[in-house]
Amino acid sequence: MxxxxxxxxxxxxxxxxxxxxxxxxxxxxxxxxxxxxxxxxxxxxxxxxxxxxxxxxxxxxxxxxxxxxxxxxxxxxxxxxxxxxxxxxxxxxxxxxxxxxxxxxxxxxxxxxxxxxxxxxxxxxxxxxxxxxxxxxxxxxxxxxxxxxxxxxxxxxxxxxxxxxxxxxxxxxxxxVKSVIDVLPKEKRILVTAHDAFNYFGESHNFEVVGLQGLSTATEAGVLDVQKLASFIIEKQIKAIFVESSVPKRTIEALQAAVKSKGHNVEIGGTLYSDALGNTGTIEGTYIGMYEYNVNTIVNALK
Known part of the structure; x- marks a missing residue:
């Protein structure tokens, strides 16, 4: 480099x-x-x-x-x-x-x-x-x-x-987005993603945000991180966790498997756009479209 x-x-x-x-x-x-x-x-x-x-x-x-x-x-x-x-x-x-x-x-x-x-x-x-x-x-x-x-x-x-x-x-x-998020009870506003890209989103919309890899994708999640977060998901009865478009999905799949190994189930609620927009020419390819898509995906999976 x-x-x-x-x-x-x-x-x-x-x-x-x-x-x-x-x-x-x-x-x-x-x-x-x-x-x-x-x-x-x-x-x-x-x-x-x-x-x-x-x-x-x-x-x-x-x-x-x-x-x-x-x-x-x-x-x-x-x-x-x-x-x-x-x-x-x-x-x-x-x-x-x-x-x-x-x-x-x-x-x-x-x-x-x-x-x-x-x-x-x-x-x-x-x-x-x-x-x-x-x-x-x-x-x-x-x-x-x-x-x-x-x-x-x-x-x-x-x-x-x-x-x-x-x-x-x-x-x-x-x-x-406020009108969409308002339908989601505050106790269900827990967002678990691949890495902590959504803290400002959480602060703006009263979500607790937990990222498996921390703030930077340059850091790797260890086995203890996965197990700890799996226990948190079970304790809070979180229905869904989310993949990110710019982060390999294997980390979230490993988390889902860890939850399952403890006798519980959590769905992958969809793919969120975090560090990059979607393809050019799509709704998710614009900032406004991306933000609205993310909100709809999160709320639909958690409510």
Whole structure:
């Protein structure tokens, strides 16, 4: 990995100071996660070219930049990423780029750290899965709009209008998911998933959230972790546990088997989208569609 990073940094240093370019007169914007890609497309509309490094089902915790990514980063006018060490293996690349003419934008830097959930798994000491708090995602939208407007001031009005429309959709999403979740009794609001990506979701909607692998998929769940969580599921009479699209399902299947070995049964309630959206062109391929899909899946399995 160090050798790969070294090669990338040499290439970035070689090309980073080239003049900024536009394709078809539009800003070139590079994003990391699929959530951020979808957000920037909504704000930028047809005024910008947006290219995401990560696709559906890609785990940002484990993502390694390829040499093919270098040309995208070099030719970008703006780079947006989540931050808080979500994209752990890209951090060194971004930090080095920050010393050059082009500085990647960590959207989570806009958030008040007092409201973030602490974590010992990340160098930032915070849980980076902040997009599951819709209010935080609105702050991401504000920052994206500000950066695009400064870079392309002649289109500020269009960016602002796109942002207002999108935040109105996020307001509607909040109202909709609240009405769905309200049918689920509080004692049934226990969400067990492959890893702790849903703590901000839990905080927003009064769920107790338990992840088998902890906050980062880079950590492995041990036998004792599985057995301990299996006992918790039986004690709380939890009806369903959930797979995540960006995490191998074997960990949750092992948990289900452990519960069964103790003479009880727990269903796999479905697949949730955590660190990545669904396929492009599907409802789950958008942030709003993903959030609504997750809520419906969780509530239907637990109620």
């Amino acid at each position: 160090k050798k790969q990073v070294a090669i990338l940094l040499i290439l970035l240093t070689t090309f980073c100071c080239e003049n900024e370019t536009k394709t078809n007169g539009k800003l070139n914007v590079v994003t990391t996660t699929t959530m951020i890609t979808d957000l920037v497309k909504n704000i930028g509309g047809n005024i910008v070219n947006v290219e995401g490094l990560m696709g559906s089902g890609v785990d940002p915790h484990l993502y390694k930049a390829s040499e093919g990514d270098v040309s995208k980063l070099v030719n970008a006018d703006i780079i947006f990423y989540n931050g808080l060490h979500l994209e752990g293996k890209l951090v060194e690349v971004f930090e080095k780029m920050g010393n050059q003419a082009k500085t990647p934008i960590a959207l989570a830097d806009e958030l008040d750290k007092k409201g973030l959930i602490g974590s010992d798994y990340f160098a930032s000491n915070y849980d980076p899965h902040v997009w599951f708090n819709i209010n935080y995602f609105k702050q991401f939208a504000e920052k994206v709009t500000s950066v695009l407007s400064k870079k392309n001031p002649e289109n500020t009005l269009a960016f602002e209008q796109n942002k207002d429309k999108y935040i109105a959709k996020l307001d509607a999403l909040q109202a909709k």
